[in-house]
Amino acid sequence: MSTPLIAARAVSFGYDDRVVVDRLDLSVGVGEVVALLGPNGSGKSTLVKGLFGLVPRLGGTIEVEGKVGDASTHHARIGYVPQRHSLAQSVRSTVSEVVAAGRLPHRPWWQPATRSDRDLVARAIEAVGLSDRAHAEVSTLSGGQQRRVLIARALAGQPALLVMDEPTAGVDHASQVVLTEVLGRLAASGTAMLVVTHELDVLADVVTRIVCLDAGHIDFDGSPGAYAAHLADADHPHVHAGHHHDDDSTGGR
Amino acid sequence: MLALDFMRQALVAAVLVGIAAPMIGVFLVQRQMSLIGDGIGHVALAGVAAGFLTGTMPLVTALTAAVAAGAAVEFIRLRGRTGGDLALAVMFYGGIALGVVLMALSPTGTPANLTAYLFGSLLTTSSGDLVLFAVLAALVMGVTWVLRPRFFAVAQDEEYSRASGLPVTALNVLLSVLTAVTVVVSMRIIGLLLISALMILPNATGQLLGRSFAATIRWAVAIGVFCALVGVTTSFYAGTPSGATIVLVAIVCFLVTAAVGGLRARVVRAQHERAERHLHEHGPACGHPAVPHGDHVDYLHDGHRHAAHADHWDEHADHADHTHVDEGVHR
Structure with missing residues (x-):
């Protein structure tokens, strides 16, 4: 397999007294479109910001195309779309x-x-x-x-890799349709993506891999097909509630 | 008027300040730190007074105090929100209070001197000072011009700029220091209490006239120079303090522009016809035939033409009254 575009090994991100993302491994390879799912507060945004050096890194290493350094040092290869x-x-x-x-x-x-x-x-x-x-x-x-x-x-x-933090949240239907088209075209042209989202349906056609975060750890990493099976198998409350109701599931526990 | 040495110097100083102040000011407006120049001016007064007291050039001591204050502002901001606001208040009021007290203690610091530094005066620009002012103003203009895309990006989205590897902290400190230098360059002709007005007001007017960031800066600089020249001339004939006069001219400019702009907007709105709402956006892939129309593209939608305007689509008339449409309805 070719060198991953970005590879985080055992990374922890957080603030002085609080570890939000805890010794996590994640890499994104050429041509992959990864959806990063998880309840609010699970550390998705912290992970993404951490990859760009916007949140203090408490441990672990980050490599961009095999070179050590976070995404802000290798900014020419990785594009950031903040949540706004x-x-x-x-x-x-x-x-x-x-x-x-x-x-x-x-x-x-x-x-x-x-x-x-x-x-x-x-x-x-x-x-x-x-x-x-x-x-x-x-x-x-x-x-x-x-x-x-x-x-x-x-x-x-x-960029070779586009990292997006909730690009479709709070957007009306017409714009969501256009955003889906845009992301589809980018994927077709070979741009790899790591997309934080709560709305998997919107991206269903382009996503090649799904990563689920919970409480700063990865609790699922696999193909969309495997994810559907994972949802069907498991019956603990947050999976049962499904990704559309993440907020309820964290709030309820 | 031009036969008088001091007036020629005052006019040159006015042009320098009229360009530099709005150029820096636009980024302060963008960062919502419009009043920072005012605070730095307060601290610069302490520097001026220290110069009087110790017999060194007030320009040099003011520059030292202002630059230190400018850098401090950025570091306080960087430390985080809590207490930062209070720390700035302590520094700014401490500066002006210290300035007034030191001025009173110094043998040469008369109340007339104090007023001249606070509100500006035509008489205080010597030719030696003018050369130094010109060098400093040229420095501010040059650096701001070269770095303006970066200052813009950082003020527009600090987080993105950091993520894309721009030296955000260094750029912010530099902008703050340039602000301080501008304050000192302007203190003679505008006065330390009013300099912030010339950084901000031409930009407020520029915002009304420009339709882009670049256009806003161009308008702001043009208005800054205009106000400074008109203000200095009026001040000469009316015998009023130059800084206060310039600022009043800038305010009149703003009010007139706002009033005229408001009227024009009402007329344009009345002539502008929105297309019906539809759930898709026009584009190369929307399926509606695209028809080039002057500087843009119309989309043929059920027999009529839609063109992009702000977040919606406008109805455009047929080719027959094409020119009239371009001039009147659609801008």
């Missing part, structure tokens, strides 16, 4: 201006944007179906359109 309900709007900015930020890590600080930077920005905007709105102000866009701006920003960096 909307973009910061304290000043006016256009879709192109926000997406252009995805090119910054790829050139030295003194260098202005080149023609190829601008082309990649335009292509990233096209990939998420917002070409018509490339020069629209982001504050005038709907929530779902703003999520696609964030995906385009990550795509502008031409």
Whole structure:
């Protein structure tokens, strides 16, 4: 098997007195689309942020394509789509201006944007179906359109792996349909993805592997088929409740 | 007016400040730290007074105090939210109180001097100072111009910037230090209590006029220079303090723009026709024929044309009244 795009070994992430993700192993390989499921508070977002060095790492190692260092040191290979309900709007900015930020890590600080930077920005905007709105102000866009701006920003960096934190949460149906199409096209073009989500149905067509987190540990890792079987077999309360009712299942215990 | 040395110097200083202050200010607005310049100005007064007391150049001591304050602001912010706000209050009020007391203690620090530093004066720009101001202002403008995409990205989304490997902390400290330098460059002509206004107000107006971040900056700088020049000229003829006059001009600019903009928005809204709601978005794959229309693409939907506007779709009229549509209804 080829070198994984990202490989975390025995990683722990957390804050001073609280370990949220505990000695966990996870790797994502070329061409994989991994859905990261789990109840609220199970450590999904902490894991993803930890991979980018946004949460202190308490132990373990991270390698990107076999090279030691977290995803922020190897930023050129891994794109991050943070969990946001909307973009910061304290000043006016256009879709192109926000997406252009995805090119910054790829050139030295003194260098202005080149023609190829601008082309990649335009292509990233096209990939998420917002070409018509490339020069629209982001504050005038709907929530779902703003999520696609964030995906385009990550795509502008031409990542081999795209890490997304709940890209479909709280988005209306029309936008969810478009997001599914966008993710499907990306998967088809060979971009590997690690997607934190509560809405597996939306991604069902593209997901190649499912990883379930619970209380900072992995409690399932396998193919979508195996996951369905796992759901059918098991009858402890949180699996029984299914991934749609994660919140109830954690709250109830 | 131009025959007078001090007026020529004041006008040059006004142009420098008119460019530099809004350029830095836009990032402060973006980070919702609009009042930081004001606080740094308070601390700079302590520096000015220390200069008077010890007989060193007030410009140098003010620069030292302001830059230290600027860096401190960032470190306090970095430490986390709790108590940070109070720490800033202690530093800012401590600065201005210390400044006033030291000024009173120093043999050369007269109340007139104090007022000039607080509210700006045409008379205080010497040609020696002016050269130093010009060098500092050029430094601020150059660095801000080169780094503006990075400052923008960090202010727009700090978490993403960190995840993509940008040196976020260093950029934030640098922006804070540039703010401090701008405060010092502006203190003679605008005054330490009012400098923040010239960083922020032209941007407030620029936001009303520009439709993108780049356009906002261009407008803000143009308005900053305009206000500074008009303010200095008015101050000369009316005998009023220059800083306060410039700020009043900036406020008039903002109010007039807001009023005109409000009227225009009402007219545009009245002429604009939204398409019916539909559950899909138009695009290359939506199945509706795409028709190029001027600078954008219309989609033929059940016999009429839809074009992207903000988060929805507009009805566009036929080719026959194409030009009229582009000018009037749709922008």
